[in-house]
Amino acid sequence: MSQPIIEFKDFGFQYNAQAEPTLHHINLSIYPGEKVLIAGPSGSGKSTLASCINGLVPFSYPGTTTGSLTVAGIDAPHSSLFELSKHVGTVLQDPDGQFIGLTVAEDIAFALENDQVPQAEMKKIVDEVAGLVDIQDRLTHAPHELSGGQKQRVSLAGVMVDDVEILLFDEPLANLDPATGKQTIELIEAIQKRTGAAVLIIEHRLEDVLWRSVDRIILVEEGKIIADTTPDELLASNLLIENGIREPLYLTALKYAGVSVTPEKKPAHIDSICLDEADRQMVCDWFANTAPAVQQEQAEVLLEVQDVTFGYNDGQTNLEHVSFSVRKGEMLSIVGRNGAGKSTLSKLICGFETPNSGRILLNGRDLVGDTIKERASRIGYVMQNPNQMISKPMIWDEVELGLLQTDLTPEERARRVEETLKICGLYPFRKWPVSALSFGQKKRVTIASVLVMNPEIIILDEPTAGQDFRHYTDIMEFLRSLNRRGVTVMMITHDMHLMQEYTNRALVFSIKRLLHDGTAVEAITMPELVKAASLKETSLFALAQRCGIEPPQAFVQRFIDYDRQVREHE
Amino acid sequence: MSKNAALSYLPRQSVVHRLTGTAKLAFFLLWSTAAMLTYDTRLLAAMTITGLVLFSVSRIRLREVKGALIFMMILVLLNLFAIFLFSPDQGTHVYGTKHVILPLFWRYEITQETLFYLLNFFLKYSAVIPVALLFILATNPSEFAASLAGIGVSYKIGYAVALALRYIPDVQRDFHNISQAQQARGIDLSGKDKAFTRLKNSAAILLPLVLSSLARIETISNAMELRGFGKHKKRSWYVQRPFERRDWVALAIALGVLALSLGLTLAKGSRYFNPFQ
Structure with a gap:
């Protein structure tokens, strides 16, 4: 050599x-x-x-x-x-x-x-x-x-x-x-x-x-x-x-099905992995024997976006005729390529910008005319980079900051901050400076500082960008626990894993329009949708096809539901 | 946003634009030196007119820089007012005579000499401003660093200027995003709160902005070093253009004006043109 x-x-x-x-x-x-x-x-x-x-x-x-x-x-x-x-x-x-x-x-x-x-x-x-x-x-x-x-x-x-x-x-x-x-x-x-x-x-x-x-x-x-x-x-x-480190999903699926993955099977690519008849049968059996997840009942509508069109400059639009509604207690993803209008949508909901036409309703009430500050008590917004949000050196002060603008008494403020810090697992650190925290913990601080305002809905921009699997799981499990407490969560993301692992529903944007409002599984299995929105087809889909499971989407959904249960019991 | 409030490059097809950055910078420096040295009303008036002619030659319209122009005019007027306030008889000092037009109170009175002195002061600014604006508006920002290096400034300083130009829009965007996110936490930065609260709340933007800018600086300095920035005493420039005849002509004109400015001062032994004697 x-x-x-x-x-x-x-x-x-x-x-x-x-x-x-x-x-x-x-x-x-x-x-x-x-x-x-x-x-x-x-x-x-x-x-x-x-x-x-x-x-x-x-x-x-x-x-x-x-x-x-x-x-x-x-x-x-x-x-x-x-x-x-x-x-x-x-x-x-x-x-x-x-x-x-x-x-x-x-x-x-x-x-x-x-x-x-x-x-x-x-x-x-x-x-x-x-x-x-x-x-x-x-x-x-x-x-x-x-x-x-x-x-x-x-x-x-x-x-x-x-x-x-x-x-x-x-x-x-x-x-x-x-x-x-x-x-x-x-x-x-x-x-x-x-x-x-x-x-x-x-x-x-x-x-x-x-x-x-x-x-x-x-x-x-x-x-x-x-x-x-x-x-x-x-x-x-x-x-x-x-x-x-996260292993490729098709390998996780194979392991769930009981297939032993050996180097001889060349597991590096879903296209090249050698699966014999017995292996394929094991995957099919697993699929047949795993019960589909129970559908949750639908709560009442919280947020409603009705035919919203908006452009930053005159004569051009950045979003066109967007309509959807979000129910109380949902956790959903907003996906699509850069510049498709995902961030613009969140700016409209938070009131940073005003739609040219169309309405945005919260609990059936039109938000038009509410200032950003007025909306802030009901809609929280968390930026991608926590360093761009944290403006106080001490954790307690940072979380309390938004409350200082309200009419609450100091005692009430202290009670709210304390409660929020406990929910976010930051109570032991309450007297710490922010600079002593890791990136993931800082993220928690920013979420806490929004949560303390008691919003009904939080919008997060790329909550896990640049995080490894461990921190990703940490942040996402935390968001899920908040969601269980009744907070509605909307996440803008590029991460296909996040979308499929934590959200049932996905809003897919492509070039100014809401292209698709459906399940997360559809967003990673429908080829035309994947292409139009710069997404990526999941390797589970290819695995299902190779094993001859029909329809492959059902296999992907089954895997996701099962995987969620497995991780919850860990 | 008002049009071009930040004074950025306006590309046009004109002879001013075709001059190299180095020539424009040298012209601007010589021209301002000439204007600073002299109080000769005739020369300053001629320079003002020339400046305005150059402006129209450049095909940049004055209304495109209205915001900046108004701002500068306010500063100039404030300056003139301050001169009058602190030294109301400066005109008489300079010109040696006193023709009162309107007595005000105490030591303040308006005289022909004062008005004339202030007019000269104003002309100094009006001679320089169009040329300065032209240098900023008609020079491709890519050429700034090269043109500074062209007149002998260290390229590291020149590149600092270029980087500022590159990153100002990014920092502006950061500022905008941070301020929106802070407002979404209930921190009011709009006009509704008292001025003091607003000032205090602005600090909520400053810390994150400074920290994110520092992070940017770390990335960029690593990226620059990894690509050999600072390796040699000199560097070449992708955008630099060779000097052509028109560049030499521009330099000659600027030198001529400077010589005239110096000449008038030396010939008369005074920097002032005096119509009162």
């Missing part, structure tokens, strides 16, 4: 700001042209591992290293960020934040400019690379004129202008809708085939990355490598679940 392009030998790293090392005794070799997925829960050290390769560690985030790390023949910890950047191209998580230039062309050219490449040559390279990632007709566009997927193409082009031997992707799927995520994985594969570079993908969304083959998966937990093996081997083991 040829020389490894990246070689960790008994490597360790400790950030200066931390008491404990983040990485311990890492031994890892990656060879030219390999495609490797680095998986692990948040805080496992997988991002630090990647930062060691591109030089952000130790050059931007200083600390002490032990052992050795060679990248493209360079002694990485003793070289420089600039030297490493000639060999390693890094695409960061946030496609918007890393867009440096004012236009696409300038952003792609950025590294060339820093290398003092003459203008004529620079323009030639930019045109060439833009063609590779298929963004050549958008060269003069500003970042706000691009979609998330296009911005990511630009980021990729920006690192490809140097002939790098290693491409590093830090959670490339985090901010993308499901269909764009799929395209990104395809693009990464196409680029790798063309350039022959070694590709490292850091992601915890395993099933999405495995849409295209990878050579190896490295599983990182608590700063150590606990698995370095092929996808088939890893998926057949229990390591994923033990380490808080």
Whole structure:
């Protein structure tokens, strides 16, 4: 075998700001042209591992290293960020934040400019690379004129202008809708085939990355490598679940049916997995023997949106003729591609914007004329990023903030805050500063600060974005417990798992319109709907088809209901 | 929102737009120096007219920048008023004569000299404002950084300007979203509450805005370093254009005006044009 392009030998790293090392005794070799997925829960050290390769560690985030790390023949910890950047191209998580230039062309050219490449040559390279990632007709566009997927193409082009031997992707799927995520994985594969570079993908969304083959998966937990093996081997083991990584859903379904998953069955893809007659029969039997869930009775209508049309500017619309109603105690998802009007809808309901035509009713009363503040006591809104909502250093003050504007006495306020903190599991932390909390706990604080106003309905924008499976489950189970207490919950999301695991109903938006108002299962199984709204078909659907279960939708629904019961009893 | 209140680039087909960013910046700097040095009414009036002509040549209409223009005019008038308030006899000081038009009270009186002095002051601003606006409105923001580097400013400073231009819309959007989310928690930021409460409530936006901006800065500085920013003393520019004849002509004109401004001052031994003697 040829020389490894990246070689960790008994490597360790400790950030200066931390008491404990983040990485311990890492031994890892990656060879030219390999495609490797680095998986692990948040805080496992997988991002630090990647930062060691591109030089952000130790050059931007200083600390002490032990052992050795060679990248493209360079002694990485003793070289420089600039030297490493000639060999390693890094695409960061946030496609918007890393867009440096004012236009696409300038952003792609950025590294060339820093290398003092003459203008004529620079323009030639930019045109060439833009063609590779298929963004050549958008060269003069500003970042706000691009979609998330296009911005990511630009980021990729920006690192490809140097002939790098290693491409590093830090959670490339985090901010993308499901269909764009799929395209990104395809693009990464196409680029790798063309350039022959070694590709490292850091992601915890395993099933999405495995849409295209990878050579190896490295599983990182608590700063150590606990698995370095092929996808088939890893998926057949229990390591994923033990380490808080979600396994592909079709595997969960197979396990429920009692099928044993072995590496020989090639479980890495739903299309390639070998299922013999006995296996298929087991799945069919499981389906036949599992009782469908009991339908809940319908409560009265809480929120009603009637033929609402709205545009931010005159002469154009962002939402057209949207009508639906939400019943008391429902928990539903709002899905669809970016710019389809999901956020606009929530802004209209909260009263940030006023519809051009149509009505929004709460408990049968038209909300028109109610100020945002007046609506705030009945409708709560939680932003995606808790750091954008928290404005007080102390948890108690943060939760109390909204109440200060009301006529409540201090005693009543204290009682309400206390009660809310207890519901949200934050009571033990009530005297803590917000800064001492984890991301998930901060999310709880923001939900608490909205809940304290006693709203009948809460709207959450991407409640679990960027969270690993453990934190995701944590946040979602919490929301479910609130829902059981009678709070109606609406969630805007790109996460297909969230939609199917926690909500029965989905509102699917596509290009200004409410395309579909039905079950979550329909949204991930109806091909035309999946396509129009940039969603992703669930692998369970393919599994049902392969086992000859008719209709496949019923199998998906049965799985979801069963899975919910299983997790509730855990 | 009022039209172009933030003074952003307005692309047009004009000779002003075709000048390179460096030429426009140099022209603006020379021109303002000339206007700052002299109080010669004739020269300032000529510069004002030239500035307005250039503005019309650029095909940018004054009403497109109405908001900014009104704001600047208010500032200029305030400035003139403050001069009168603190030094009501400045005109007499400068021109040596005193022709009272209207006595007010105590030491305040309106004289021809004062009015003329204030007129000159006003002309100084009116000579510079159109040219300054043109530099901002007719220079492609992509060219700002390159043009600063072109006159010898370190490219790191130039790039700081470019980044500000890149991220101002993002920060504005953050601000907007944060303020809406805070209002949805019952924190009133509209006109209904008392001014003090509103001020206090605005702090509810500030902290999250600062924190999210800091997070942005961390991402962007990592992204820049990973792509070799700061590696060399110099860098090349994707958008920079070579100097053409019209750029040299513009520079020559600006230098000519500066020379005239200096010349008039030196020739007469005074920065003022005095019609009273």
